[in-house]
Amino acid sequence: MTDDLSLRPGGPADVNAVLRLLDDATAWLVARGRTGQWGSEPASTDPRRTAQADAWANGDGLWLAQLGQRPVGALVVGSATDYVPPATEPELYVNLLVTDRAHAGHGIGGRLLAHAADLARERGVDLLRVDCYAGSDGALVRWYERQGFTRTEPFTVKRPGREPWPGQVLARRLG
Structure with missing residues (x-):
């Protein structure tokens, strides 16, 4: 399937596509009882997440994978987030990677990471570098390891009124 996949830079018109992908992934996680990563509410109903999607779409680091015209x-990609330990050398940081769960197992995430x-x-x-949710059974961390990343620093994001969010930074050397 990745032979039919095209990649293109994103832009302001892609906010809704990003939110749809996030909403669908959240619903998939909720259906499996895995609410620790992104909670249980759609990103499109959370003002913080919609502002984040808007910032990504209006920045210069958004890329979309498409099958035909459908993202x-x-x-x-861009700079590391404030809650992770800073790199000691120049880096490119993966701030978001999300794929359509209807196409799970077809290598879309791996293709985006290769890009x-x-x-x-x-x-x-x-x-x-990238960070991801490290809670539950650690499946997401292991997925990034299968993509060539190595665990570096674990971290925890404290969230007022909610459980802390366990995270893991992973790195991949490109040289």
């Missing part, structure tokens, strides 16, 4: 994945690695190389950067 089936989103990647955002992130290409973008890093184009910028002369040898380090690609």
Whole structure:
């Protein structure tokens, strides 16, 4: 299926596509009792998440994977978020990776990460980092490891009135 997949830069018109992908992924997680990662409410109903999607779409790091004209994945690259330990060298950071769960297992996430690695190389950067939810059974961390990433620093995001969010930073050397 990834042979039919095309990648394109995102823009302001793609806010709703990003929110749809996030909403669908959240619903998929909720259906499996996995609410620790993104909660149980759609991103499109959360003002913080809609503002985040708007910022991504209006920045220069959004990329969409498409099958035909339908977005089936989103990647955002840029600088590391404030809650993770800073890198000690230049890097490109994966701020978002989400794929359409209807196409799970078809390599869309891996293709987007390969594109992130290409973008890093184009910028002369040898380090690609990402963080992800490290709770539950650790399946997401293991998925990134299968994509060539290595665990580096664990971290915890404290959230007022809610359980802390366990995270894991992972790195992939590109040299």
